[in-house]
Amino acid sequence: MYGCFQREERVMDAVLDAILQRVVDIKGSLQELLVKTEREGEHGDWPSYLNSFSVISAQIYTLMKLLKNEKTPILRNYLSLPLQLNAESDEKLLVATEGRVPSFSHDFVPNMLRTKPDPDVEQKYQVLETKMVQINTDTAQKQINVHNKVVKHVLDLINQARDEWETETAARTSQPQTCSLNETQALVAALGTGKGFKMRPLPPGPSPTIQQPPPQITTSKAVSAVKTNIKAANSMHPYNR
Structure with missing residues (x-):
């Protein structure tokens, strides 16, 4: 029983330290926002205020998630009782409360530990x-x-x-696909090895012959050459001597 009690006490101390750290973070963010509001006023940058609210909202969400965790003990089942009351000033308490509570006396206990x-x-x-x-x-x-x-x-x-x-946001971040790896590999294989091409079978019968176009004859030059040859033959005929 004593070991179980010590284990629960250690868990409670760890949870309280984590909760206290989250609360301190939220308090710091709220103080920064208040200072910014007092300093800038109506001339403040609206996106900057939105960022501050987003940070505070995220911190509150983290705190609520910690409180709802299964390993977190139910705090409403525990009571806070003053173990020691002292009217003298306590430096540690003064530092912890940032100068608000100088001593844990009978006057401050009802205000600090009130449930109403x-x-x-x-x-x-x-x-x-x-x-x-x-x-x-x-x-x-x-x-x-x-x-x-x-x-x-x-x-x-x-x-x-x-x-x-x-x-x-999704439309800006996602880029349309402009190429396909499978199609690129298929195109390279087709150009390199002829993969994917089908040969058509030739029809039965004699192979078709290629018809060559008839030669072109220049009529003017041919006629002049014939006339020249005829004149030469007449001059060289033996009966004309």
């Missing part, structure tokens, strides 16, 4: 509960339906914008 909301918040909550009781059931149901329609419409717009953004 602040009195102002509790009073506002009671006022809202009173108004809720006074409203008619039909009127309340109509208001709930209108509220649900508005929320559903906003969610539809957000989902549509997210789908369009994801589609545009």
Whole structure:
């Protein structure tokens, strides 16, 4: 039993340290955003604010994921009790609370370890509960339906914008395919070895002969040559001597 208790205590210490680190990160991001808002004001860069909100949202998501983890103990099953009260100033406590709590005395214990909301918040909550009781059931149901329609419409717009953004991002990142490795290899094999070509069989019978075009005869030169030869023959005939 003692070993089991020690193991649970070590797990609890590790979980609390991890949760504390996540909370410190969220607190630092919120402080940076507040400083940026006070410094820049209305002239701030909107994309920079969106980046800050994205960082804070991611940190909160990480914290909630840690709290919902199966290995994380259920913190609501544990109680926080003061082991020691001291009215004197504590330097470690002062550093841990950034100067807000100088000592863990009887005055600070009810505020630091309270499980109920602040009195102002509790009073506002009671006022809202009173108004809720006074409203008619039909009127309340109509208001709930209108509220649900508005929320559903906003969610539809957000989902549509997210789908369009994801589609545009995928279209920019994905490049169309301009070549195929299989087709390139088939083309190289066809040009190099003739792979894929089919020979057509020749029809039976004598092989066709290639008809050559008739020779061209120049009539003017041929006629002049014949006339010249005839004159020469007449001059050389023996009966004309």
